[in-house]
Amino acid sequence: MIDDAVLQAKGLTCVRGDRRLFSGLSVCIESGGLLYLHGANGAGKTTLLRTLCGLFRPDEGQVSWNGKPVRASSEEFFSRLLYIGHQPAIKPELTPLENLRISCALDGLYPEAGLLWDILERAGLRGFEDLSAGNLSQGQKRRVNLARLFVNDALLWVLDEPFNALDADAVEILQTVIANHIAGRGIVILATHQEIPLPVDAVQCLRLGE
Amino acid sequence: MWRLFKTIVLRDLLLALRRRTEILMTLFFFIVVISLFPLGIGTDRQVLVQIAPGVVWVAALLASMLVLERLFAADYLDGTLEQMLLTSQPLSIVVMAKVCAHWLLTGLPLVLISPLVALQYRLEDEQIVSMIWSLFLGTPALSMIGAIGAALTLGLRGGGMLLSLLVLPLYIPVLVYGAGAIAAGAVTNAPQQAYYMLLSAFTFLSMALAPWATSAVLRFSLE
Numbered sequence: 124m125i126d127d128a129v130l131q132a133k134g135l136t137c138v139r140g141d142r143r144l145f146s147g148l149s150v151c152i153e154s155g156g157l158l159y160l161h162g163a164n165g166a167g168k169t170t171l172l173r174t175l176c177g178l179f180r181p182d183e184g185q186v187s188w189n190g191k192p193v194r195a196s197s198e199e200f201f202s203r204l205l206y207i208g209h210q211p212a213i214k215p216e217l218t219p220l221e222n223l224r225i226s227c228a229l230d231g232l233y234p235e236a237g238l239l240w241d242i243l244e245r246a247g248l249r250g251f252e253d254l255s256a257g258n259l260s261q262g263q264k265r266r267v268n269l270a271r272l273f274v275n276d277a278l279l280w281v282l283d284e285p286f287n288a289l290d291a292d293a294v295e296i297l298q299t300v301i302a303n304h305i306a307g308r309g310i311v312i313l314a315t316h317q318e319i320p321l322p323v324d325a326v327q328c329l330r331l332g333e
Numbered sequence: 334m335w336r337l338f339k340t341i342v343l344r345d346l347l348l349a350l351r352r353r354t355e356i357l358m359t360l361f362f363f364i365v366v367i368s369l370f371p372l373g374i375g376t377d378r379q380v381l382v383q384i385a386p387g388v389v390w391v392a393a394l395l396a397s398m399l400v401l402e403r404l405f406a407a408d409y410l411d412g413t414l415e416q417m418l419l420t421s422q423p424l425s426i427v428v429m430a431k432v433c434a435h436w437l438l439t440g441l442p443l444v445l446i447s448p449l450v451a452l453q454y455r456l457e458d459e460q461i462v463s464m465i466w467s468l469f470l471g472t473p474a475l476s477m478i479g480a481i482g483a484a485l486t487l488g489l490r491g492g493g494m495l496l497s498l499l500v501l502p503l504y505i506p507v508l509v510y511g512a513g514a515i516a517a518g519a520v521t522n523a524p525q526q527a528y529y530m531l532l533s534a535f536t537f538l539s540m541a542l543a544p545w546a547t548s549a550v551l552r553f554s555l556e
């Protein structure tokens with residue numbers, strides 16, 4: 124149901140301040156692949172993820188999606204991309220339901236209320252759907268964010284430390300969702316400093332800062 | 334595209350409704366600044382009528398500066414802005430929606446309250462009408478131009494000061510034509526239409542250029 128795609132980075136070099144985070148980094152991920160990004164704090168994981176998303180312009184090198192540079196064909200690329208960053212992107216004044224509806228709108232999706240309730244329940248937020256998100260715990264906020272994984276039609280998922288602040292239950296849900304996405308010919312790029320096993324065949328590991 | 338626009342406008346209005354201080358702050362600032370002048374200068378009608386156009390417009394400029402800094406700041410801090418940059422829709426739509434919501438929250442209340450504060454200056458009815466019109470036509474331009482400045486100073490320490498220095502000079506045309514329109518309201522057969530047209534032209538120009546410029550700056554600021 125999803126066409127095959129490939130994300131390719133060639134000779135990426137990023138300098139922040141006067142520190143060289145990585146140089147000459149090349150990586151290629153195809154449909155059904157998982158890229159596991161390891162590295163100590165400050166090794167440049169987030170910078171690399173943001174570069175791959177086209178948010179950050181590398182000092183050298185290029186990222187391309189199906190052979191086209193991502194910064195040039197941004198609309199086509201962004202419609203296939205789901206990025207969940209370090210920050211929660213959750214408004215404390217809004218309820219999880221409203222938060223989810225807005226993130227969906229930004230993805231170009233307008234699901235019905237019933238579906239949204241359903242998804243929040245699957246993300247383990249039953250009973251918290253219309254409570255102000257400011258009252259939720261870190262882990263619950265994270266869950267609201269991850270609920271987006273259930274409802275999008277993106278092909279490429281870029282997840283920055285998705286397992287942070289999650290309890291064992293949520294980690295298990297997330298593992299399943301990621302495995303399913305990859306089984307459905309999706310691509311997942313994942314940065315984490317935890318060792319979370321994922322039942323996927325085509326795993327690439329990249330260790331930054333060594 | 335229109336749907337995304339609507340969603341963002343409603344979101345920002347809802348956020349402001351749940352965190353009411355910001356709207357009220359702008360409004361009270363406007364009222365207080367305008368009220369200070371008659372108290373300081375005295376009640377000589379001729380003087381008051383003379384200074385009213387300038388005072389009202391300067392107060393409007395300063396009031397709109399007050400919360401400008403926060404136009405993108407909250408979304409920047411919690412990562413929502415990053416998500417907005419990654420939407421497959423044009424970013425200018427998102428910017429336009431945010432600026433519209435900002436005007437509805439900080440510009441429109443000033444327009445609506447202005448007849449009331451004008452009473453302190455003992456203005457004629459015609460002048461009050463022209464004050465409402467000039468504020469209505471001119472304040473959207475303030476929000477639009479301000480958005481560029483807010484995007485430029487995003488994430489800077491002490492960005493607020495820099496923001497005023499960047500944006501206030503750009504407000505000058507709006508101030509000149511806006512205050513001119515109110516002053517012309519006092520004179521019979523004065524060419525008020527010309528002022529309104531110039532103000533509208535400025536507003537439309539800023540509506541056409543500012544969202545596009547702001548988007549470009551935001552992409553740059555978030556690198």
